[in-house]
Amino acid sequence: MDVIANQLFAGLSMASILLMIALGLAIIYGAMGVINLAHGEFVMLGAYAAWALQTYVGIGILLALPFVFISVAVVGWIVEKVVVQNLYHRPLDTILATWGIGIILQQTVRLGVGAESRFVKGPDILTGNTEIGPLIMSNYRLFVIVFSIAVLAATWMLMTRTEFGMKLRAVIQNRGISECYGIEAKRIYSITFAYGAGLAGIAGALITPLFSTIPTMGTGLVVDAFLVVIVGGLGSLIGSAAASVLIGEATAIFSIVINDTLGRIAVLAGIILLIRFRPRGLFPTETRR
Amino acid sequence: MKRRDFLGSLGAVGTTGMLSTPALLSSASRAFAQGNDIPVGLLFSLTGAVAVVESTLHDAALMAIEEINAAGGVHGRQLRPIIEDPASDPATYADRARRLMIRDKCVSVFGSYTSASRQAVLPVTEQRKNLYWYPTLYEGRECSRNVMYGGAVPNQQQDDLIPWAIENFGPRFYMIGNNYVYPKEENNYCKTLLEQYGGEVVNEEYVPLGHSDFSSVINRIRAEKPDVIFATVVGDSDVAFARQYHAAELDPSKMPVVSLTRSEVEVKAIGGEAAAGHFSSAPYFMGHATPENEKFVEAYKSRYGGDQVTHFVSEAAYFQVYQFKAALEKLDPANITPETIRDAAVGLRLNAPQGEILVDENLHTHLWPKIGQWQANGQAEVLVESKERIAPKPYAAYEGQTCTGQGLVKA
Known part of the structure; x- marks a missing residue:
């Protein structure tokens, strides 16, 4: 029983990390239809930004988060302006272009910062565990869970309760018509891409105290992010949240029942089955394209 | 670029190419011919x-x-x-x-x-x-x-380590490694030693290479309460494992990680604080x-x-x-x-x-072989130093097979 409770928490913690990584992608891929294979590298840049701020400026991860968000968003904005913007009519080419950008970012960090794993210290106030009976929860993981829910809520508000969100949804539904109504679709897309990249950067900064910070760290993460977005359904924030909880918990349960290696296989097999019967994911958004 | 310019620069590239190739060849052959x-x-x-x-x-x-x-x-x-x-x-x-x-x-x-x-x-x-x-x-x-x-081959890293770990911490071993040949062979040899010294394996587990979320593993360790974590996790996986182990506040004095693969390089990335108190076996x-x-x-x-x-x-x-x-x-x-x-x-x-x-x-x-305990400064303090030089036995886990000066001999 203790094991199951702890494992459910572990699944939730995995889900929160998945959600943080996938949210930016859900917006970029879901809203704009750009298959952004450089997303993992945005996560990596966030991790390195957190490392640089801690090592050279001396501010901890929590305080660094806004700076990380801004700096990675700027990188995303530049990438969108220079490359992605020219490829909206050729969605398949964006795969190749963003893949290339990913490699460039990865090798730049490798050459500039070095290939070895970097050490980022976790925040002192979040060390230790909270224990409720047999359930032992790492404070830092609890914080990531709460934070990811907050980011999800903020993104949801942005999409549904602000003028910017309304414009974005209009552009998603029909770019031509919304431009007729005076919405500057180009600008909306740039901001959306930058926002998605910034979210990826925050995710990267948040996982540094748990994972190893290396130039290739994004490669595996982008796969997980795509799984979440595809299972959740394109463009659906609620779908992404549900899918990350589903995948996180399934990974946790399978890994305790079988083991981590077979558990991973079981999760992937489950996703294939799910896609077979719900090809548009759990919560597909109804839009005309 | 005009066509003529283009041809001109192409010609220049071609000429340098032709010039440099024989130069390279001759320098290589000269160096070998001199034999100095x-x-x-x-x-x-x-x-x-x-x-x-x-x-x-x-x-x-x-x-x-x-x-x-x-x-x-x-x-x-x-x-x-x-x-x-x-x-x-x-x-x-x-x-x-x-x-x-x-x-x-x-x-x-x-x-x-x-x-x-x-x-x-x-x-x-x-x-x-x-x-x-x-x-x-x-x-x-x-x-x-x-x-x-x-x-080192398994017998050089483990012959001193396993009895020492059993004596100091207890006989119940939890094996965690990446899923490839090295951890499996090391665990294989570890099991023969455990049998010999009265230890037992409470769990043997392999995670994929590059695996980075160890929360399930840590929950299992917490539930099993082993005496020793016998780790053959490599590279970034080891860094993630050590950091999460530390974040989960598992006490190295009660449940130490004894690693065959963790060196100064990994400890630098893990951070001295999280690595402190755990052990590595290395020459x-x-x-x-x-x-x-x-x-x-x-x-x-x-x-x-x-x-x-x-x-x-x-x-x-x-x-x-x-x-x-x-x-x-x-x-x-x-x-x-x-x-x-x-x-x-x-x-x-x-x-x-x-x-x-x-x-x-x-x-x-x-x-x-030596057993070192990691300190907060990222260096290891050597606790046990082998009294004599240990001979390598690459087939120690396989009875009847010996690696000799004539190659592999099967009994």
């Missing part, structure tokens, strides 16, 4: 996934070569390092090894960190009857006459107090930077070059071939940073 230096290959990845560790091996080996050259070389001849970058890809290792052995006529090649890359080079070095110097600790179960093994630690080691560490730091660390594989990459040099010195300069070097190296004693080592006739190395 000894070509040695360095085959460590400088790019790609394993470059993190392999570049340090490259640095250590290159430093040894240059030290030898600065001291006058061997019989007055300089060692000429020929550097290839196999880019972390096993097939490229085989290709570049072939190039070094055939085109560059290297009498020895130093290289590799992973078992996969060593096994890719193995058929090449055996076919060319060359000599491949492999510095890494590995899982054993190999007995080539064309590979010089400088790292070398950076803080080991011998004059040879002080010289090695100082030279390494002054060359590559004060924040660099030396570790149990870079030490072997360094001393293997000196073993090579000592073997050359025993030989008649007119009769240097990979096979004569190999035969001269057998039985050779050398004061390495870890202590006086000896090359066994099975081409593995007799080493000085």
